[in-house]
Amino acid sequence: MxxxxxxxxxxxxxxxxxxxxxxxxxxxxxxxxxxxxxxxxxxxxxxxxxxxxxxxxxxxxxxxxxxxxxxxxxxxxxxxxxxxxxISHKGHHDHLICTGCGTIVEFENCEIERLQEEVATKNGFVIQTHRLELYGLCARCRH
Amino acid sequence: MxxxxxxxxxxxxxxxxxxxxxxxxxxxxxxxxxxxxxxxxxxxxxxxxxxxxxxxxxxxxxxxxxxxxxxxxxxxxxxxxxxxxxISHKGHHDHLICTGCGTIVEFENCEIERLQEEVATKNGFVIQTHRLELYGLCARCRH
DNA sequence: TTGAAATTGATAAGCTATCTCAAGATGATA
DNA sequence: TATCATCTTGAGATAGCTTATCAATTTCAA
The missing domain is CATH 1.10.10.10 (Winged helix-like DNA-binding domain superfamily/Winged helix DNA-binding domain)
Structure with a gap:
């Protein structure tokens, strides 16, 4: 299929x-x-x-x-x-976004997700979804 | 001052x-x-x-x-x-946002920040800033 | 105090996303 | 497969947020 x-x-x-x-x-x-x-x-x-x-x-x-x-x-x-x-063919993914050229790189990090759950629980929240975006310069744009 | x-x-x-x-x-x-x-x-x-x-x-x-x-x-x-x-009087802070009542709780988590750096480095990025928002229901809105 | 340059207020304009509604398409049913 | 209640579409109007415009005003270095 x-x-x-x-x-x-x-x-x-x-x-x-x-x-x-x-x-x-x-x-x-x-x-x-x-x-x-x-x-x-x-x-x-x-x-x-x-x-x-x-x-x-x-x-x-x-x-x-x-x-x-x-x-x-x-x-x-x-x-x-x-x-x-x-997002249908993969789990939730977060983004690395280059502020120079706009390139978007996707990533997943279970450890970060786990820590998010921890923070939420500590504050009495139950997470439904989240958004994590890291902005910076990619290797090419730094040169 | x-x-x-x-x-x-x-x-x-x-x-x-x-x-x-x-x-x-x-x-x-x-x-x-x-x-x-x-x-x-x-x-x-x-x-x-x-x-x-x-x-x-x-x-x-x-x-x-x-x-x-x-x-x-x-x-x-x-x-x-x-x-x-x-953001002038404190470091960067992230948000827990209740999708029920709109309440916003701030938090900081060094461990998450460290992992973000790790992910960025692995992808050749140097982070300038980031945004992390967790959406969910607060304790009150779940009842 | 003076005057070049920046700022303001009021409103128009720009953008993105949603709403409206008549016309058309879909699919459960017989 | 014909019917028809219901959902969907297209086109433009509308809504909501943010920025642009510009004459009048304010700021501040000299």
Whole structure:
């Protein structure tokens, strides 16, 4: 089973559970979404304009938000825009962001996650989600 | 030397270095800003309307951004709004945010910071700053 | 005190994201 | 596979937050 098919199945189940429908647009957007790591609604809008000139920006937003609810994507406020990340095929991931060239490197660190749980518990919180972003200069930009 | 005076001095030096001027508005906004942990421009606008009914919203935004450049404040995009945090009198701090009531609890964890450095180094990055936000439900909101 | 330069206030403009609603598509059911 | 209640879409309007504009005012070095 290909990756795309797997996620299509996740979407299908989410739709079924909430009495929503699988549309041509949702399939199109999901397929394109899975081909990249980080996108904004605007980016996808321009990308998909070639395949479907009538696809509306509102539909892109609605669909990406739907993906978030289905657990396929995660929204992240970066600067003034919202980026949508693909999280279906891997666990939660955090980001290293180069302030020089904008490169984004993903990472996962169980130890950090464990310490986060510890801090939360100590303060009476139960964590639902989190966001960790490290900003700095990558090797290339330091030279 | 009081806390406020210390930060006023930080501002003064930043202004001098960049050929900017110390105005009545900047003093007023700094004083009010230092009295709280987290504010939005809108919040300060309403708070200060009592003291100076003609203080413009644009001035608040400009001034808070100035504080960021001076190292007194740090901007944080939370939902659709930008929150400005006072960071001059303490080290960097992270946040526990209740998704139920919006309460924000600050924390610091050296061990997490150390692991962040480790991750960055492993990827060839040198960290300039970071942002860690844990979202969840506080004790009260779980009941 | 003077005057070049920075700042302010008020409002317009810009951006991103969501809402509205008529027209169209979907899919459970018979 | 035909029906039809329900969901979705597209296009533009709208909302919410932040920045840009610019004439009038204030600051501060000389």
């Amino acid at each position: 290909s990756k795309t098919l797997k996620e299509m199945e996740v979407l299908r189940q989410h739709l079924a559970k909430h009495q929503l429908k699988l549309t041509r647009q949702r399939e199109l957007i999901l397929t394109a979404f899975l081909r990249q790591e980080h996108v904004t609604a605007e980016t996808m809008y321009h990308q998909l304009a070639k395949k479907d000139p009538h696809l509306g920006l509102a539909t892109i937003y609605r669909t990406l938000n739907l993906f978030c609810e289905a657990g396929i994507a995660q929204a992240r406020h970066f600067g003034t825009q919202t980026q949508y990340d693909n | 009081s806390k406020t005076l210390k930060e006023m001095e930080v501002l003064r030096q930043h202004l001098a270095k960049h050929q900017l001027k110390l105005t009545r508005q900047r003093e007023l906004i700094l004083t009010a800003f230092l009295r709280q942990e987290h504010v939005t421009a809108e919040t300060m606008y309403h708070q200060l309307a009592k003291k100076d009914p003609h203080l413009g919203l644009a001035t608040i935004y400009r001034t808070l951004n100035l504080f960021c450049e001076a190292g007194i404040a740090q901007a944080r995009h939370f939902g659709t709004q930008t929150q400005y945090d006072n």
